[in-house]
Amino acid sequence: MTRRIIVAGASLGGLRAAEQLRAAGWEEEIVVVGDEAHPPYNRPPLSKELLAAPGGFDEALASVLLRQRRSATGIQWRLGAAVVRADLAARTLTLAGGGQLAWDGLVAATGLRPARVQAPGPLPGRHVVRTLDDALGLHRELKPGLRAVVVGAGFIGCEVAATATSLGCRVTLIEGSGGPMERPLGARLSAGVRRFLQERGIHCLPGQRVSAFTGTGRCTGVRLADGTEVAADVVIEAVGSHPNTEWLDGNGLDLADGVLCDEWLRAVGAGQALPHVVAVGDLARYPDRRTGTGPRRVEHWATPADTAKIAAPALVAGVNGTPVPEPAAPLPSFWTDLFKIRIQGVGSPALAEQTEVFEGDPARPEDGVALGYYRAGRLIGAVTAALPADRQLHYRRLVTEAGLPADSRLAAV
Ligand SMILES: Cc1cc2nc3c(=O)[nH]c(=O)nc-3n(C[C@H](O)[C@H](O)[C@H](O)COP(=O)(O)OP(=O)(O)OC[C@H]3O[C@@H](n4cnc5c(N)ncnc54)[C@H](O)[C@@H]3O)c2cc1C
The missing domain is CATH 3.50.50.60 (FAD/NAD(P)-binding domain)
Incomplete structure (x- = not known):
């Protein structure tokens, strides 16, 4: 059979x-x-x-x-x-x-x-972006001049904030506990990304949490934990999954x-x-x-x-019922596009204990920057922004050459 x-x-x-x-x-x-x-x-x-x-x-x-x-x-x-x-x-x-x-x-x-923001208030007017239908539904709402509030400053939140701004929306980015993409990029580059977003018109609100969505019938704003209210014609929740x-x-x-x-x-x-x-x-x-x-x-x-x-x-x-082949140890990689710049990462920068600037100024990612990310003294990741492909490949090679820790062979879980 x-x-x-x-x-x-x-x-x-x-x-x-x-x-x-x-x-x-x-x-x-x-x-x-x-x-x-x-x-x-x-x-x-x-x-x-x-x-x-x-x-x-x-x-x-x-x-x-x-x-x-x-x-x-x-x-x-x-x-x-x-x-x-x-x-x-x-x-x-x-x-x-x-x-x-x-x-x-x-x-x-x-x-x-997508995870949803755990706060009371009306659901209509609030979006998430995971599926094609989500993206098409949100696009229909993003009109020039409209006030968009993005909750969450991870990859998807920052990308949606940039795209909505490029469509002419007035965007507020509620960052939550970390800065823009801080977990994968680290604090220094994240601060540079915030500056970059702000200079392009995004109103960033660091360290804020949403306590409620306001409005009757349709969401017309968010209330923050410190009592501030931010008016919104459309809200995008990008708070994880x-x-x-x-x-x-x-x-x-x-x-x-x-x-x-x-x-x-x-x-x-x-x-x-x-x-x-x-x-x-x-x-x-x-x-x-x-x-x-x-x-x-x-x-x-x-x-x-x-x-x-x-x-x-x-x-x-x-x-x-045959023997399993030896598994590879994949090297993770990611990219994100914000306005005209591409940020690319390789390895696991989010797990770093220390960072080092390889080139450029993290405060100005749009001018070209590269950082190395270290754990226990070993290079475990690299992130570049606005650098040509050959520079990105160079840093990828450095991470690959750093290899695996000596005791990398893990016992079965
Ligand atoms: C908006 C967005 C932008 C992104 N941008 C980037 C980027 O710039 N760079 C980058 O590196 N990564 C990016 N990613 C991440 C990347 O797209 C994901 O890592 C990738 O899609 C994961 O693929 P997957 O098949 O594991 O999961 P998914 O793409 O989530 O696919 C899972 C599928 O299973 C279906 N499913 C769920 N439950 C059931 C069920 N019970 N029965 C049957 N089917 C089910 C789902 O509907 C879905 O179709 C982005 C992701 C999103 C959402």
Whole structure:
């Protein structure tokens, strides 16, 4: 009988996992099940160029669709179908309509959903940006002269603030406890980014928390913890995200923050890695051999491909009962675009204990800057802003050459 691997989640991680399963020699059935109606598409433009100028729906969708590798043939797509439950012992999945699918191997690729600000007040007029429909809905509201309040100064909050400003909106950015993108960039570069955003017209409010949304029927502003009220025609909440793991509940997995995995991206239950279940992309929490800091999730565009390359051969080996190949230690990378500058990161700058300026002035990221990020005296990351590709590649090489810590081989989780 033909065996089947099911991939739950039909976005970047689901697509890359299906492709890598074929690359790993799996010639039997692959079924990808996703709750969105659209085929896999790229999310980074949703807060940048697509949010600025999407065109009509068909044009917008076409501009972000991900291309499937030609070699990845015979993949069955079940779109618009949410998985509501997995039974790992019986090896079945239940879909929202009640249908059941049996599987021999399972890839969890259900990613994240946006967190919401925990404060009372009306919901209409408040947006999040995770899906194509979110971005199109927000674009319709972003008219020149309108007052937009962005809550949260991570990547998505800063990008949306920049895009809304470029569309002529008057933008207030409520930063919360850290400065703009402070966790991945560090305090010095974050302060430079704030200055850069302010000079382009964004009103930044550091150290503020939202205590309530004001208005009756529709949100017309936010009240801050210090009592200040900020009027808003539209509010964007960009305060982090929650992993979509509910469908895996009740199977003894550690789902405290995504799916806990071992180095092969195999899901861990009761202290043991399950050979038939892997996780990829934003959902996977896996050991970071490069920093030795224990399992964590990495929410960057490159992660689905990096993790799928390890998870797919491990799953095929698990289903076939053959030895698992040695896993690679992926080097994370990310980028963000703010107005006309691109900030790029490699490694894990968010885990640094110390930073060093390699070139430029962090107070003026738009003029070109590079910083190194160190942990236990070892270079674990680099960030560049507004530098040409060869400089960025140079710093990437430095981080790669810094290698792994001497004791990088982690025991199974
Ligand atoms: C607006 C935005 C901008 C970004 N910009 C950048 C950037 O500039 N640079 C960068 O490095 N990264 C960026 N990222 C991050 C990058 O896009 C993500 O890391 C990547 O999309 C993760 O892919 P994934 O497949 O793991 O998860 P997702 O893309 O979240 O996909 C998960 C899929 O599973 C589906 N799903 C969820 N639950 C179920 C269920 N129960 N049943 C079936 N399907 C389900 C979801 O609907 C979704 O389609 C951005 C992300 C966003 C949202």
